[in-house]
Structures are given as C-alpha cells and as structure tokens.
Amino acid sequence: MKYSSQMVAKPYFIFALLLLAGEILFGILMGVQYIWGDFLFPLIPFNVLRMVHTNLLIVLLLFGFMGATYYLVPEETESELWSPKLAIITFWIFAAAGVATILGYLFVPYAELTELTFNNLLPTMGREFLEQPLPTKVGIVIVVLSYLLNVTMTVLKGRKTVITTVLLTGLLGLAVFFLFAFYVPDNLIADKFFWWFTVHLWVEATWELILGAILAFVLIKTTGVDREHIDKWLYLIIAMTMVSGILGTGHHFFYMGAPEYWLWIGSISSAVEPVPFLLMILFAFSMARDRKIQHDNEMALTWAKGTAVMAFIGAGVWGFFHTLAPVNMYTHGTQLTAAHGHLSFYGAYIMIVFTVISYAMPILRGRPHGNSKKAQKVELTSFWMMNIGMMGLTLALSAAGLVQIFDQRVGTDLIGFMESQESIEGIYMVRLGFGLLVFTGLLTYFSSFFVKEEA
Amino acid sequence: MTERITKSMAKNIYYGGGTFALMIFIALTFDTVHQIPKRSNEQNMTASVVAGKKLWEKNDCVGCHTIVGEGAYYAPELMNVYQRRGSGDEQTFKAYMQGWMAAQPLDMPNRRKMPQFNLSEDEVNNLADFLIWTSKVNANEWPPTIEG
Numbered sequence: 001m002k003y004s005s006q007m008v009a010k011p012y013f014i015f016a017l018l019l020l021a022g023e024i025l026f027g028i029l030m031g032v033q034y035i036w037g038d039f040l041f042p043l044i045p046f047n048v049l050r051m052v053h054t055n056l057l058i059v060l061l062l063f064g065f066m067g068a069t070y071y072l073v074p075e076e077t078e079s080e081l082w083s084p085k086l087a088i089i090t091f092w093i094f095a096a097a098g099v100a101t102i103l104g105y106l107f108v109p110y111a112e113l114t115e116l117t118f119n120n121l122l123p124t125m126g127r128e129f130l131e132q133p134l135p136t137k138v139g140i141v142i143v144v145l146s147y148l149l150n151v152t153m154t155v156l157k158g159r160k161t162v163i164t165t166v167l168l169t170g171l172l173g174l175a176v177f178f179l180f181a182f183y184v185p186d187n188l189i190a191d192k193f194f195w196w197f198t199v200h201l202w203v204e205a206t207w208e209l210i211l212g213a214i215l216a217f218v219l220i221k222t223t224g225v226d227r228e229h230i231d232k233w234l235y236l237i238i239a240m241t242m243v244s245g246i247l248g249t250g251h252h253f254f255y256m257g258a259p260e261y262w263l264w265i266g267s268i269s270s271a272v273e274p275v276p277f278l279l280m281i282l283f284a285f286s287m288a289r290d291r292k293i294q295h296d297n298e299m300a301l302t303w304a305k306g307t308a309v310m311a312f313i314g315a316g317v318w319g320f321f322h323t324l325a326p327v328n329m330y331t332h333g334t335q336l337t338a339a340h341g342h343l344s345f346y347g348a349y350i351m352i353v354f355t356v357i358s359y360a361m362p363i364l365r366g367r368p369h370g371n372s373k374k375a376q377k378v379e380l381t382s383f384w385m386m387n388i389g390m391m392g393l394t395l396a397l398s399a400a401g402l403v404q405i406f407d408q409r410v411g412t413d414l415i416g417f418m419e420s421q422e423s424i425e426g427i428y429m430v431r432l433g434f435g436l437l438v439f440t441g442l443l444t445y446f447s448s449f450f451v452k453e454e455a
Numbered sequence: 456m457t458e459r460i461t462k463s464m465a466k467n468i469y470y471g472g473g474t475f476a477l478m479i480f481i482a483l484t485f486d487t488v489h490q491i492p493k494r495s496n497e498q499n500m501t502a503s504v505v506a507g508k509k510l511w512e513k514n515d516c517v518g519c520h521t522i523v524g525e526g527a528y529y530a531p532e533l534m535n536v537y538q539r540r541g542s543g544d545e546q547t548f549k550a551y552m553q554g555w556m557a558a559q560p561l562d563m564p565n566r567r568k569m570p571q572f573n574l575s576e577d578e579v580n581n582l583a584d585f586l587i588w589t590s591k592v593n594a595n596e597w598p599p600t601i602e603g
Contacts, residue, residue, distance in 0.1 A: 014500045038564065045519075046567070047517075047566070123509060125516070126515045131518070189495040192523065193487060235469050237460065239468040239469035255597030256524065259486070332599075334597075409599050409600050416602050417530070418531065
C-alpha cells in the first residue's frame with residue numbers, strides 16, 4: 001500500500017462481502033419458496049424476500065465500487081485521498097441506512113412502510129429495484145454526492161489518468177441517472193419508460209465504465225503491461241459500450257407501450273452490446289499473455305480473466321439470446337430474463353468486485369505479494385464453485401423459461417401460468433441445488449481469508 | 456486488429472460515438488414522451504385508474520407479478536388479466552376481482568400464496584380500473600397469447 005488513505009477501502013470491501021452473503025441467502029430462501037409456496041408464508045411473502053435480495057445486490061455493488069475507487073484513486077492520482085474522514089463517515093451512514101432499510105422491509109408490512117416513510121409526499125416506492133423508502137433514496141443521493149466530491153477533489157489535485165477519467169465519468173453517470181428514481185409519472189407507461197433510465201443506463205452503460213476502469217487498474221498492477229497500451233483498450237471497450245448500450249435501452253421498449261421504432265433501434269443497438277464484452281476477453285487474456293511481471297497474487301489475475309469471460313457469457317451471450325424483438329415477443333417477462341439477469345450481474349459486477357478485493361485486500365492486510373499459496377488454492381476452489389454454481393443456475397432458469405414459453409405462448413394447447421409453473425418444479429429444484437453450490441462457494445471463499453500464513 | 460487503432464483514435468470513437476448515441480437517444484425520448492399519451496389512451500386515465508396505480512405500488516404488486524412483462528416472475532402477468540379473467544367485460548372483471556382479493560391467501564397447501572391486503576371495495580375497484588386501462592395500452596401486440 002503506497003498511500004495510507006487507501007485503507008478506507010477495507011471496511012467497504014468487508015461490508016460488501018457480508019451483504020453478498022445476505023443476498024445469496026435470500027436468493028436461496030426464494031428458491032425454496034418457489035417450490036414450496038407455504039415456506040415462510042405469511043411471515044415473509046415472496047415480494048419482500050425479493051426486494052431484500054435485489055436491494056442487497058445493488059447496495060453491495062455500490063459498496064464494492066466505492067471500496068475499489070477509494071483503493072485505486074490514490075494510486076492513480078499519486079496523492080492521498082482528499083478526505084479519508086469523509087469516506088469513513090459516508091461508510092457508516094450508508095451502512096446504517098442500508099441495514100435500517102432491510103430491517104424495515106423485513107419487519108414492517110410494505111404498505112405500512114410507505115406510510116411511515118412519507119411516500120405520499122413524493123411517491124417513489126413499489127417499483128422494481130427502486131422499492132427503497134424516500135429517506136433511503138435521499139440518503140443514497142447524499143452518500144453518492146459526498147463520494148463523488150471526495151473522488152473528484154482527489155483527482156483534481158493529483159495525476160490525471162485515463163482510468164480515473166473513465167471512472168469519474170461512470171460515477172457521474174451513476175449519480176445523474178439515479179435521479180430518475182424520483183420521477184414517477186401517473187401514467188404507468190411513462191413511469192416504466194423513465195424507470196429504465198435508472199435501471200438500464202446504470203447496468204448497461206455507466207456501470208460498465210466503472211467495470212472497465214477497475215479491470216484496467218487490476219490488469220496494470222498484475223501484468224505490468226504498459227499503461228498506454230491498456231488505455232487504448234479501455235477506450236475501445238467503453239466506446240463500444242456507449243455506442244451500443246445507450247440506444248440499447250431500446251430493447252426494453254419493445255412491448256411496454258413505447259413506439260414501434262424501438263423494435264428496430266433496440267434490436268440493432270443491443271445486437272452490438274456483446275462486442276465490448278468480447279473486447280474485454282481479448283483485453284484480459286492478451287494482457288495476461290504479454291505480462292511483464294509475474295505477480296505472486298495469481299488469484300487476482302484469475303478473477304480478472306474470469307470477470308471478462310463470465311461477463312461476456314452472462315451479459316453478452318445470454319443478453320443476445322432474447323434481445324431481438326421477434327424473439328423477445330416470446331421471451332419477455334419469462335424466466336429467461338431472470339437467467340440473463342443472474343449471470344450478467346454476477347459475471348460483470350460481482351466478479352469485478354471479487355477481482356479488486358482479491359487484488360487489494362491482501363495488500364490492505366499487509367501482504368503485498370498476495371495471500372499464501374495455500375490460501376490462494378482455497379480461493380481458486382471457491383472461484384470454480386461459484387462460477388459453476390452460477391452457470392448451472394442460469395442454465396436451469398433458461399430451461400424453465402423455455403418450458404414457460406412452450407406452455408403458455410406457442411402452439412394451441414396452452415396452459416396457464418400457475419399450471420406451467422408446476423410443470424417446471426423439477427427444474428426449480430436443480431436451480432436451488434446450484435444456488436446452494438454458489439453459497440457454499442462463497443463460504444469457501446470466506447474461509448480463504450482465515451488460512452494461516454506460512455511463517 | 457487493434458494494432459492499427461491508436462489510443463487517440465479509440466478516445467475519439469468513445470467521445471464522438473458516445474455523444475452521437477446520446478443525442479439520438481435524447482431526441483427519441485422526446486418523441487416517445489410525445490407519443491405515450493396516445494398509445495396508452497391517457498384520456499381514459501381516470502382518477503380511479505391513478506388511484507389503482509398508487510395501490511399497485513403501495514402493495515408492491517410488482518414484487519411477485521409482471522405487468523407489461525416487467526416485474527417478478529413468481530405470479531401471473533397482469534396486463535391481460537382483464538381479458539383472461541373478465542372476458543373483456545368490466546362488470547365481470549370487477550366482480551371477479553372483489554371475490555379473488557377477498558379469498559386470499561388461498562387455502563391450498565404448497566401453492567404459491569398471495570397475501571391478504573385488506574383492501575376496501577373501492578380500492579379493489581381502483582385496482583381493477585388500473586388493470587383494465589393497462590390492458591388497452593398499445594404494446595405492439597404483446598402479450599402473444601391470453602395466457603402470456
């Protein structure tokens with residue numbers, strides 16, 4: 001660790017990992033309720049399990065991104081963080097707000113929660129992924145702004161690199177597009193149209209900039225490849241992201257009441273969306289091949305390569321499966337969407353958080369050469385368990401989606417939703433099994449932190 | 456292939472391409488916002504429809520159901536529930552909704568459960584009006600079938 005202020009990243013990383021455990025745990029509970037409808041009912045209805053699951057994901061990724069930023073920005077700018085104290089205060093505010101929100105979901109009936117949190121003043125709740133009460137949403141804005149301020153001030157006083165520029169652009173986009181969470185028109189269609197400005201433009205545009213910047217940073221550190229070379233790749237990747245991802249929002253506007261031209265614009269643009277992810281694979285693997293140094297922390301590079309591959313499969317390949325309008329006519333709103341959602345969030349974002357933690361955490365713990373070989377071996381096992389688990393879970397959800405389409409949407413002998421779901425029960429068992437594998441993988445990953453260092 | 460592309464070329468594609476895409480996106484956004492009232496028959500969006508939407512949000516219905524194909528996949532799509540359960544007749548549908556909402560949760564072991572939301576008769580009618588309005592939105596022929 002070159003700068004003492006990098007240390008503020010540590011609590012962010014640890015908290016992100018704890019939230020991840022919670023996220024997967026709630027995912028498993030949902031997997032059980034999918035098969036046995038009485039499980040946990042009426043104690044925790046499905047919608048509550050789901051908002052805890054998805055909100056934990058979003059918050060843990062924000063913690064991960066923040067940790068990554070606080071770690072890499074001092075090194076990139078070659079200067080201490082503008083205010084480490086602010087970063088720590090923000091951490092506690094965000095953590096407290098996050099925990100309070102989750103407890104609110106779990107212990108207060110949602111309708112009551114809307115009343116308790118002044119939702120009638122400015123109704124923003126009850127929309128997918130944006131279920132947070134108004135005070136939490138305002139809290140997120142404050143936290144993100146203070147974070148942006150801290151990073152911007154640090155970048156302004158230090159060295160400017162392509163990585164920090166791209167990262168800041170991504171963070172700025174994240175902040176700007178979140179503001180659409182506060183705009184809820186009475187017209188459901190207009191509401192949904194602008195809802196995607198937050199949801200899609202986060203995950204398929206601005207977050208990809210953040211992902212690219214973190215990946216580039218870790219690759220520089222672990223391969224020793226010339227920065228000029230890495231910068232060029234980074235620009236190419238994010239150029240393709242912006243060109244495809246912004247208009248790619250159109251693939252959500254096919255069948256929700258928006259005009260017909262989105263069928264063409266959405267299909268064509270989003271057909272290009274796999275390209276930046278393919279470039280990311282070429283990037284990671286060619287940097288690894290041309291590496292100038294042999295870093296002892298081999299796991300960091302493994303995660304980096306894994307991120308590129310799994311992001312391509314999850315976001316690129318699984319996205320492409322159902323992104324063309326004529327196909328989407330049949331897949332829209334089925335488990336195929338869930339399959340894509342799971343593997344893309346995991347492959348692109350959870351894995352980049354693992355990548356940066358795998359690289360930075362040993363350094364923050366006073367191990368500049370990475371963890372011991374023994375600990376890395378445990379970490380590698382967890383890497384495969386989680387990847388295989390997520391891949392299996394995705395394949396199962398995809399199979400479920402296909403059955404759903406043939407049951408409800410193709411041919412003449414159609415059956416209803418609930419009947420179709422019963423016919424999928426066996427597949428949901430398989431999904432649950434792979435979910436348990438992911439959770440076991442995560443616990444194995446945690447155990448790698450406690451492997452005793454060889455003297 | 457990347458050998459022929461220089462860093463400054465890549466940078467220009469990023470700024471140029473990104474700005475270009477954003478411009479088109481903003482222009483189309485204005486056009487879409489202009490077209491949505493007609494495609495969604497906004498003139499029929501009564502106070503009851505808006506009240507229904509608020510109830511839809513207040514009870515987080517989207518946490519289990521999909522509507523216009525968006526939401527959770529735990530429970531049926533509701534954009535065409537008006538046709539499916541009400542045969543496209545408002546009185547039939549409202550009667551169905553009153554009965555259905557009052558009967559929750561169904562006493563069927565291990566079936567996925569819908570909570571009891573304790574809505575008043577007027578509130579259930581608001582929800583029904585909201586779903587009827589939604590069923591008439593022009594969503595480019597989606598859902599493909601009545602079971603969708």
